Amino acid sequence: MDNYSKYMRTCFKLARKAEGKTSPNPLVGCVVLDKFGNKISEGYHRKYGENHAERDALLKLDKDVAIGGTLIVNLEPCNHHGKTPPCSDLIIERGLKRVVISSIDTNPVASGGIKKLENAGIEVIQGVLEEEGNELNEVFFTNINKKRPFIVLKTATTIDGKISTKTGDSKWITSDRARKYARKLRTKYDAILTSSSTVLADNPEMKHKTKIIIDRYLKCDLSAQIFKNGKIYIFTEKTPSGVNEYPNIEFIYNNEITIDFILEELFKRKIMSVFVEAGGKLLGSFVKEGYVDKIYHFIAPKITNDNSAKSAFDGDTISLISQAKGFKLVDMKKLYPDVLLTYKPL
Amino acid sequence: MDNYSKYMRTCFKLARKAEGKTSPNPLVGCVVLDKFGNKISEGYHRKYGENHAERDALLKLDKDVAIGGTLIVNLEPCNHHGKTPPCSDLIIERGLKRVVISSIDTNPVASGGIKKLENAGIEVIQGVLEEEGNELNEVFFTNINKKRPFIVLKTATTIDGKISTKTGDSKWITSDRARKYARKLRTKYDAILTSSSTVLADNPEMKHKTKIIIDRYLKCDLSAQIFKNGKIYIFTEKTPSGVNEYPNIEFIYNNEITIDFILEELFKRKIMSVFVEAGGKLLGSFVKEGYVDKIYHFIAPKITNDNSAKSAFDGDTISLISQAKGFKLVDMKKLYPDVLLTYKPL
Numbered sequence: 001m002d003n004y005s006k007y008m009r010t011c012f013k014l015a016r017k018a019e020g021k022t023s024p025n026p027l028v029g030c031v032v033l034d035k036f037g038n039k040i041s042e043g044y045h046r047k048y049g050e051n052h053a054e055r056d057a058l059l060k061l062d063k064d065v066a067i068g069g070t071l072i073v074n075l076e077p078c079n080h081h082g083k084t085p086p087c088s089d090l091i092i093e094r095g096l097k098r099v100v101i102s103s104i105d106t107n108p109v110a111s112g113g114i115k116k117l118e119n120a121g122i123e124v125i126q127g128v129l130e131e132e133g134n135e136l137n138e139v140f141f142t143n144i145n146k147k148r149p150f151i152v153l154k155t156a157t158t159i160d161g162k163i164s165t166k167t168g169d170s171k172w173i174t175s176d177r178a179r180k181y182a183r184k185l186r187t188k189y190d191a192i193l194t195s196s197s198t199v200l201a202d203n204p205e206m207k208h209k210t211k212i213i214i215d216r217y218l219k220c221d222l223s224a225q226i227f228k229n230g231k232i233y234i235f236t237e238k239t240p241s242g243v244n245e246y247p248n249i250e251f252i253y254n255n256e257i258t259i260d261f262i263l264e265e266l267f268k269r270k271i272m273s274v275f276v277e278a279g280g281k282l283l284g285s286f287v288k289e290g291y292v293d294k295i296y297h298f299i300a301p302k303i304t305n306d307n308s309a310k311s312a313f314d315g316d317t318i319s320l321i322s323q324a325k326g327f328k329l330v331d332m333k334k335l336y337p338d339v340l341l342t343y344k345p346l
Numbered sequence: 347m348d349n350y351s352k353y354m355r356t357c358f359k360l361a362r363k364a365e366g367k368t369s370p371n372p373l374v375g376c377v378v379l380d381k382f383g384n385k386i387s388e389g390y391h392r393k394y395g396e397n398h399a400e401r402d403a404l405l406k407l408d409k410d411v412a413i414g415g416t417l418i419v420n421l422e423p424c425n426h427h428g429k430t431p432p433c434s435d436l437i438i439e440r441g442l443k444r445v446v447i448s449s450i451d452t453n454p455v456a457s458g459g460i461k462k463l464e465n466a467g468i469e470v471i472q473g474v475l476e477e478e479g480n481e482l483n484e485v486f487f488t489n490i491n492k493k494r495p496f497i498v499l500k501t502a503t504t505i506d507g508k509i510s511t512k513t514g515d516s517k518w519i520t521s522d523r524a525r526k527y528a529r530k531l532r533t534k535y536d537a538i539l540t541s542s543s544t545v546l547a548d549n550p551e552m553k554h555k556t557k558i559i560i561d562r563y564l565k566c567d568l569s570a571q572i573f574k575n576g577k578i579y580i581f582t583e584k585t586p587s588g589v590n591e592y593p594n595i596e597f598i599y600n601n602e603i604t605i606d607f608i609l610e611e612l613f614k615r616k617i618m619s620v621f622v623e624a625g626g627k628l629l630g631s632f633v634k635e636g637y638v639d640k641i642y643h644f645i646a647p648k649i650t651n652d653n654s655a656k657s658a659f660d661g662d663t664i665s666l667i668s669q670a671k672g673f674k675l676v677d678m679k680k681l682y683p684d685v686l687l688t689y690k691p692l
Contacts, residue, residue, distance in 0.1 A: 161507015
């Protein structure tokens with residue numbers, strides 16, 4: 001078991017190399033040992049549409065060398081014909097005698113791999129570093145289980161929880177180092193989401209391949225920086241007039257733009273994870289409706305000392321502290337001079 | 347040098363044993379090595395009025411055993427007749443050949459020890475782990491250099507920086523574990539300071555040997571819990587009527603209760619460090635006036651999501667983030683489920 005943990009960690013590491021590239025597929029890494037227990041191959045799922053990790057690792061080997069060997073993989077091998085044939089079939093073909101798994105694939109389309117392997121006489125060990133395996137594919141499992149994109153809220157505040165002054169100035173709360181780190185975090189997720197207020201107040205560029213802007217009354221000028229790159233989805237309650245001259249912009253119209261509507265439309269478009277960077281109102285509405293899978297909270301060593309400055313989250317009115325929404329701290333990182341605290345729902 | 351660092355760390359450890367007990371004196375620990383470099387004694391300043399660390403360590407030894415030896419101490423040995431005779435004299439008498447020091451004593455009354463030792467032919471090495479040594483006696487050095495008590499601000503907030511709901515409910519932001527830890531921190535400092543608003547809103551007990559309450563208009567009922575133990579100083583702008591029946595309470599009156607006035611009065615009374623536990627207004631007034639030596643910020647994994655809930659610091663009105671007061675992070679500690687971030691002034 002100990003030995004497999006070591007290889008499972010290698011699987012996680014391999015899997016993470018493709019972070020941000022496999023959506024809507026999970027992150028998967030694989031290690032193959034020969035019958036003597038020596039590592040003879042490794043592989044990972046590099047990109048949506050390309051080989052699964054098991055296939056990537058096994059196809060590097062001559063047909064017979066894996067006979068009697070062990071395959072370690074962080075997710076239950078698939079059992080369906082998607083872009084590629086089922087991995088479970090290839091594992092059986094190649095004559096492995098044991099498969100070690102971290103997470104079970106709860107996707108009804110792809111699951112059943114373990115059963116097929118066992119029916120073929122292969123020993124299956126499951127649950128190795130399962131918590132870490134589930135964490136690695138938190139986006140994927142949220143998609144499968146909740147049928148919506150994984151929601152990440154990012155905020156950067158002063159010690160007193162403020163994101164900008166009353167007059168809207170927010171440049172800059174955190175240091176260059178923290179902002180750079182936040183930009184790196186963005187790339188892990190399929191899209192970033194922000195509000196017209198943020199676009200109007202800060203005119204940010206927010207480089208990303210996919211950007212979502214909630215602009216109910218179409219207040220944003222389409223010459224703003226944010227529209228200059230990436231695929232853009234604008235959620236609006238106002239029908240855009242005239243012809244859309246911007247091939248990279250899609251308007252998504254509804255009578256009422258609710259978070260439910262947004263998440264449904266994004267999920268339809270296979271946007272599986274959303275990094276929300278916005279003011280207190282938009283972040284607060286996700287908190288209020290309970291659509292939060294992760295919170296990145298950057299804290300700068302500053303005090304506005306101004307109660308009228310704007311808070312990171314707004315939208316509820318509570319009279320008792322016990323009504324506050326609870327989360328759990330999952331990580332703390334020093335990004336000197338700032339700090340990054342990461343939370344998940346309870 | 348390396349060797350001395352090790353012993354200097356022992357000095358720090360010994361010194362810390364008396365935390366909260368030596369005020370207005372510094373925290374000092376001492377190690378004595380014989381002429382062969384073997385540790386033969388250690389000591390520390392246990393309590394105000396008792397022997398200094400060097401004396402504590404040397405008096406445990408027979409008169410001749412320290413001849414040719416080395417004395418390691420985290421603060422320059424004193425050169426004055428206070429409650430005890432000068433340590434520098436005792437070191438010379440005992441025939442040590444070398445003294446190793448971390449911090450220089452900037453107290454004009456006690457300094458001059460190094461000079462005296464050198465004049466007696468003793469080699470003095472100074473600056474060993476000096477930063478840590480200065481940190482250990484941050485209270486003492488602030489007292490000497492700024493001629494006022496060391497000011498610690500403590501707050502406990504939600505992720506969104508709130509200390510209570512709009513209606514004043516604050517029970518409880520942080521977990522039992524964090525609150526216990528905060529009570530332990532209190533004991534390190536000479537006194538705690540709070541406002542009548544906190545007493546009226548929460549009726550806290552706040553156990554401490556010395557408590558300071560700012561109650562400008564004498565609104566607090568003296569039967570409130572906080573008055574039941576410890577020595578109490580009430581700062582007020584209203585002359586108390588009638589006879590003070592409470593032997594543990596002293597009223598300190600002034601036309602206008604300013605922070606300057608409070609700090610001056612406390613310093614006169616040899617209250618050398620103050621742990622401020624209060625709402626945003628009182629904490630904010632210390633921030634506004636720049637009287638902050640340390641901030642303990644406990645953060646609970648909760649979001650009020652309510653902009654009208656009360657902030658941890660208030661009192662300024664700023665229009666630009668660049669006007670926010672800057673601090674530096676000096677420590678972060680997981681007190682699961684909460685976090686404690688510690689800051690110092692820049």
